[in-house]
Amino acid sequence: MTYPKMQHFPLTFAYLCQDCNSVGNCSNQCPACASSALMALAVVLDREAEEKRMPVYAYFSEMVA
Numbered sequence: 001m002t003y004p005k006m007q008h009f010p011l012t013f014a015y016l017c018q019d020c021n022s023v024g025n026c027s028n029q030c031p032a033c034a035s036s037a038l039m040a041l042a043v044v045l046d047r048e049a050e051e052k053r054m055p056v057y058a059y060f061s062e063m064v065a
Contacts, residue, residue: 014041 009025015038016023017030023041024031030038 011046012042015039016041 013025013027014023015025015027015030017033017035018037018039019035020030020033022030022032024038027038027040029036
């Protein structure tokens, strides 16, 4: 990236504009297009890992033909 100064902010302050697909840190309006259709990214991205369970297969001799 050729930005002169990279900026970052915590995920809890990140909002996605649903109109122009820009990410900003203002919860009131998009810094790029001034839209108020924002979605908090922490709700979608910052979730606990799901426990993966291995499937248990049971074989019954009376069901096999």
